[in-house]
Amino acid sequence: MESKYISRCFELAKKGIGNVSPNPLVGCVIVKEGKVIGEGWHEKYGQPHAEVNAIRNSTEPIVDSTLYSNLEPCSHTNKKTPPCVPEIIKQKVAKVVISNIDPNPNVNGKGVGQLREAGIEVVTGIEEDKGNELNRFYFKYAKKRLPYITLKIAQTLDGKIAEFEGKQSWITGEESGKFVHSLRGIFDAVLIGANTVVVDDPLLTVRNTNGRNSLRIILDGNGSIPDTAKILNLEDNDKTLIVTSEAVPNYYTEAVKKKGVELLMLPMNGSNKIDLEELLREAGRRNISSILVEGGSNIFSQFVEEKLFDELIVLQSPKLFGKGLNSVELSEQVNMELINTEHLGSDLKMVFRKK
């Protein structure tokens, strides 16, 4: 029974995907005498939490009810909305059932503690793994103030991402393309390297599907993208961020700024590449809790080599190129765990996690 209502919390929580970051995805169900009397979810960042929405939506008084929530109710006050715990106590809820403890240091067990002190029975850890999975972006961000990094590679069966370097190659099919657009919508930011802009000239917008445009981050340490690039000429240019270095000439920075695109200057590492760790820390400071890295080979290789990714999604077409540009070039091998697979048209989607 507890699993059933917590699973319903997950379903409700997912309705917030794309709108609540860097907050967690939370759903809440209030049950009284075996009947659901209220449901709610965190709908939008800055707006009421799931618990408050469920309480408001309840069809009868929630005194003596059981409140299910996939995340520990919040107890801290240094934020946009009032904390949920005092409200739950005030409403005389009898029992609270949750999936995950909130790893945010401001909560992290304090919410559960306050509920118990008020005499409310609290059960934790129901469907914990599924909760961890649902809020994996948030959990990394809450613990480390760093965004969750997913690499998305479209490649052939033999690991090639282009027929040769500098050639735009369509590797995967229509269904995979549609999937990528829906994927972009759930990340706070998408990131590509300058080479990909020069070769593919992509828009990186969310198309053919519902979902908001994410922040577009371009790594261009050497200032090589032309000011005619589509990504510098979009209606919402304020959602493009060029990450570059002091090495670039003035005319480059002037040209980019004139487009209304923000420039972020970061240090380069010994290999003349943007310092990724510094970039991710800066992203965390900007409340970016998730980044989808879309290539190309140099960027993938840097993220994998420096072990700065959490997840790898491979869209693999049933082709052998037998030559061409490798998806990654590494100095040492990296082991991962295969989480799941799905057929997308004639392609195969595989999700891996860093071990």
Next chain:
Amino acid sequence: MESKYISRCFELAKKGIGNVSPNPLVGCVIVKEGKVIGEGWHEKYGQPHAEVNAIRNSTEPIVDSTLYSNLEPCSHTNKKTPPCVPEIIKQKVAKVVISNIDPNPNVNGKGVGQLREAGIEVVTGIEEDKGNELNRFYFKYAKKRLPYITLKIAQTLDGKIAEFEGKQSWITGEESGKFVHSLRGIFDAVLIGANTVVVDDPLLTVRNTNGRNSLRIILDGNGSIPDTAKILNLEDNDKTLIVTSEAVPNYYTEAVKKKGVELLMLPMNGSNKIDLEELLREAGRRNISSILVEGGSNIFSQFVEEKLFDELIVLQSPKLFGKGLNSVELSEQVNMELINTEHLGSDLKMVFRKK
């Protein structure tokens, strides 16, 4: 109903896997008044066919019954066992339901024709695709007198089969290894190149699973395997075949023959490689209806480049090497179709067919 009994025929037919080649896998079910009264399958090459076994196993007279078989009953006499069609007619079966017409030019509709002439109702094409799948080795062999070729590649996610050329590398895990042994048991022959013998020194026997040893074919056009190779020193050395060319020195051929291993001399092509088309024709002449090609890179590349494969099974470990030996090197890309996937421990098995 017809699907149900034909599916049972498939199940029965599979009991013959590994024992009936180059004959087809056939199962037979005899049904009278809604009751199964007899079942049988082709158990061993040279022994009775499925229909005859089912008739013999019947618990009551089969007059007026319906006979289900996944393959058209045979009508030809130039073979080891008497034809099934006259027996079915003699027993006064009322109706015959089959999945596939036998593509063997000696049958190929003649069996169905004779049954109909004798006044027996015949239904064909039930679960035809599943029948084609089950007997894919036989169907190619019966039509072309060429073996069905499956390439089996164990590779990393980025398409590498070794950390560097000449290095033996364990790519996949225990479950994949077990699968390979069971796979060998269903092929008439397994084939590898001389490089693989030199680097890996494999046995190519069927271990840790039930199944007979297949013929072991080694391509060694330049006579480079040492006479200490395990594959030349097995108990059943008569199940090893070394394919080489006139280019090899006498001491090589003498050494191999002394081991009791057969040598087959074939012409080399312009690239100083064994002529694969000639090899496959010779295999067909030897009644080899299926070959599992296990590598290495040169051999895979030659089979793919010359489009001489039917199926590719990839065992993919969740690793990125980021450098190393490519599974294939091709002059032009090859498209395939992904048929199915299965998790084997931490690896992923993917089955592709040539388009």
